[in-house]
Amino acid sequence: xxxxxxxxxxxxxxxxxxxxxxxxxxxxxxxxxxxxxxxxxxxxxxxxxxxxxxxxxxxxxxxxxxxxxxxxxxxxxxxxxxxxxxxxxxxxxxxxxxxxxxxxxxxxxxxxxxxxxxxxxxxxxxxxxx
Amino acid sequence: xxxxxxxxxxxxxxxxxxxxxxxxxxxxxxxxxxxxxxxxxxxxxxxxxxxxxxxxxxxxxxxxxxxxxxxxxxxxxxxxxxxxxxxxxxxxxxxxxxxxxxxxxxxxxxxxxxxxxxxxxxxxxxxxxxxxxxxxxxxxxxxxxxxxxxxxxxxxxx
Numbered sequence: 250x251x252x253x254x255x256x257x258x259x260x261x262x263x264x265x266x267x268x269x270x271x272x273x274x275x276x277x278x279x280x281x282x283x284x285x286x287x288x289x290x291x292x293x294x295x296x297x298x299x300x301x302x303x304x305x306x307x308x309x310x311x312x313x314x315x316x317x318x319x320x321x322x323x324x325x326x327x328x329x330x331x332x333x334x335x336x337x338x339x340x341x342x343x344x345x346x347x348x349x350x351x352x353x354x355x356x357x358x359x360x361x362x363x364x365x366x367x368x369x370x371x372x373x374x375x376x377x378x379x
Numbered sequence: 380x381x382x383x384x385x386x387x388x389x390x391x392x393x394x395x396x397x398x399x400x401x402x403x404x405x406x407x408x409x410x411x412x413x414x415x416x417x418x419x420x421x422x423x424x425x426x427x428x429x430x431x432x433x434x435x436x437x438x439x440x441x442x443x444x445x446x447x448x449x450x451x452x453x454x455x456x457x458x459x460x461x462x463x464x465x466x467x468x469x470x471x472x473x474x475x476x477x478x479x480x481x482x483x484x485x486x487x488x489x490x491x492x493x494x495x496x497x498x499x500x501x502x503x504x505x506x507x508x509x510x511x512x513x514x515x516x517x518x519x520x521x522x523x524x525x526x527x528x529x530x531x532x533x534x535x536x537x
Contacts, residue, residue, distance in 0.1 A: 264429050285479070285503070288511055303511075308442075309504045321390040323383055347426045349381045364381075366429030 254290070256303035257327050258316050259367035262287050265304045268366050272344050273329075275302070293329075302327075307368060316368050323349055325362050325372035334359045334375035381427070388413040389427055392420070396436040399443070403463050406432045440464060441477050448486040449503075450496050455482040 259265035266289055269275050275291040278301055282288075286308070290301040307313045319326055331337045334352045338361050342348065349370060350362040359375045381389075395409045404412065409432065410420035424432045440462040447458045456467055459482075464470035474482045489500065 260429065268429070283511075317390070317393070321387065323386060345426050347381050347423070349383070349386055351380045364427040366427070368428065 253299055254301050254303060255327070256305040257367075257369060258307040258312055259304045259365075259369070260307055261367065262289055262304055262306055265289075265365075265367040269302075269304065272341070272346065273365075295332075304367075313368075320364075320368060320370055323362070323370065326369040328372040328374055331373045331375050334361055334373055337361075337373055338363075385415075385423075386427075388415070389424065392424065392432065393428070393435070396432055397439045397443075399463075406436070436463075437473055438477065441474050444470070444474060444482065445478065445485065445503075446499055448482055449489045449499060452486070452490055455486070458482065 266277065266280070269291055270277055274294070276294050278290045278292045280287055280289050286306045289304040291304065292298055292301055307316055316326070338348065338352050341363060346363050346366075348361060348363045350360065352359050352361040352375075354377065357376060357378055359377055360372055361374075362370050362372050365371045392409050392413050395404055395412060396406075398404060406421070407417045410417040413420065415423065421431055421433075424430075424435070428435060430438065443462045444458050447453060447461060448455070451458075453461065455471070459467050459470040462470075471482055474485070478485055480488065489503065490496065
């Protein structure tokens with residue numbers, strides 16, 4: 250058993266693909282029509298090429314309710330590791346990304362949280378080892 | 380940085396924009412309820428949710444219309460009015476752009492003739508793995524993932 254695929258629900262697959270590639274910097278791996286929707290996966294150029302993130306449509310009303318409830322409570326839906334959180338936060342803010350938490354040290358990590366424009370809060374973290 | 384209270388209020392504005400009962404609040408009324416200046420509200424909403432409040436509301440109405448057309452079997456005009464559009468033309472063109480079918484074609488395709496539905500048919504409620512299952516395996520799963528491993532990882536056993 251391997252962890253190779255994870256998914257994140259998004260409001261609009263086309264816009265999500267743009268945000269996750271152009272703004273966050275992931276690369277499109279697959280983009281295959283699947284009925285009304287698309288099977289879209291991403292990989293990180295800085296991560297393992299076999300680990301993929303699927304951009305799943307949030308058209309399921311129960312899924313959407315869960316997503317909105319998490320957002321309302323300020324709880325991130327996914328977390329991505331970064332090498333330099335201050336530089337990433339600065340870069341994303343310059344691209345008009347809204348943060349709900351600026352980089353802050355917590356235990357052995359520095360964390361920040363931003364809105365992904367697709368209905369989710371995303372955490373980025375930098376292991377500091379302190 | 381967005382204060383948690385501002386985030387909470389922005390979430391509330393989404394609910395207000397989707398309000399289904401008359402009188403439906405205007406975008407500036409929603410901004411006023413949230414205590415945010417309308418101009419600032421529009422910019423902030425777009426930065427957080429990816430759409431302007433106006434477009435978010437229109438798209439939410441299209442989603443509602445998709446369901447009503449199938450479940451209630453009401454006419455396109457009735458559904459257009461029921462979800463809050465005042466112009467049949469703008470409703471139909473936005474619906475067609477968003478869904479890929481006109482409202483009447485959508486209704487014909489998904490509502491069984493003379494049938495009654497209580498909810499959206501399950502094939503219209505996608506899930507991640509259902510989507511994956513609906514495409515040919517050879518496209519969904521790389522044939523030989525090991526070949527795509529970068530050279531520096533080649534020495535590490537799989």
